[in-house]
Amino acid sequence: MPGKFSSIKLSRSSLKLFQDCPRCFWLDLHHKVRRPPGFPYTLSIAVDFLVKQEFDKYRRQGTLPPVLARHIKDATLYDGPELPQWRDNFKGVQHFDEDLNAMLYGAVDDVLKFADGSLAVIDYKSSGAREIKIYDDYQKQMDIYSYILARNGFQTHPEAYFVFYQVDKSGGGFQNALPFIEQLKAIKVDKSWVGDVFEQAVMVARRDTPPDLETPCEHCIYVQKAGAFMPALKNEGNAPIPSESEGLPTKSRSSRIAAASEPIVLAE
Numbered sequence: 001m002p003g004k005f006s007s008i009k010l011s012r013s014s015l016k017l018f019q020d021c022p023r024c025f026w027l028d029l030h031h032k033v034r035r036p037p038g039f040p041y042t043l044s045i046a047v048d049f050l051v052k053q054e055f056d057k058y059r060r061q062g063t064l065p066p067v068l069a070r071h072i073k074d075a076t077l078y079d080g081p082e083l084p085q086w087r088d089n090f091k092g093v094q095h096f097d098e099d100l101n102a103m104l105y106g107a108v109d110d111v112l113k114f115a116d117g118s119l120a121v122i123d124y125k126s127s128g129a130r131e132i133k134i135y136d137d138y139q140k141q142m143d144i145y146s147y148i149l150a151r152n153g154f155q156t157h158p159e160a161y162f163v164f165y166q167v168d169k170s171g172g173g174f175q176n177a178l179p180f181i182e183q184l185k186a187i188k189v190d191k192s193w194v195g196d197v198f199e200q201a202v203m204v205a206r207r208d209t210p211p212d213l214e215t216p217c218e219h220c221i222y223v224q225k226a227g228a229f230m231p232a233l234k235n236e237g238n239a240p241i242p243s244e245s246e247g248l249p250t251k252s253r254s255s256r257i258a259a260a261s262e263p264i265v266l267a268e
Helices: 012-020 022-031 042-061 083-087 136-151 194-205 218-225
Strands: 008-011 075-077 093-097 102-106 110-114 119-127 159-167 180-188
Touching: 008 012, 008 194, 012 022, 012 102, 012 136, 012 194, 022 194, 022 218, 042 075, 042 119, 042 159, 083 110, 093 136, 093 194, 102 136, 102 194, 119 136, 136 159, 136 180, 136 194
Parallel strands: 008 102, 119 159
Antiparallel strands: 075 110, 093 102, 110 119, 159 180
């Protein structure tokens, strides 16, 4: 039996970072060497806040907002007691894997409940682009949320939904108002990949050395060129990511988890 190991809390965005670059993921977790943050989308945050208020009004009425009602006939906005936590950025909907002693979580914007009892995640997106696109990150976002709901015992709908608020630039001027065009986009959910990637991320998080730089990553290359800023990184991460031959996913889970002394958290 292995010794006691630390608990790990990984957010949806940290799982994305692991998929982008396991080395960046490890550096962020162990040494707070983080990728430069993007500009804060304060307007998008404001739109999300206002849309939540509007959707909550319809929730209290027991009806669907028009943007949903035009396309969905057999569902209502979810009104379970868990919803406030699911929407909380620091809590979200959570799945704790006892074998891994690790949690995966993410905050949702809203949830639909269909007549058959299944739940579908709704995400609000605001955009000033001429064309609305469903990026790969958007797809993975919904896959992860649906996976976590399923691991909590909820039946999940085969689709998830994006409500896009696209700036309407046809008005000829600002006129102290910013008009939006509402669009509903549905995607098919694929939960099948999430469990394995979550497990792999936990294994890498518990390593004492960083994974090797196997694919081009501008941030990792910059960190290498910046010099030996920390003794732990002088080897430039020659230790490879655990391979299948090392037991990543074939051996028992408990035998693959290394001991560690302090809880590890990657926040949203």
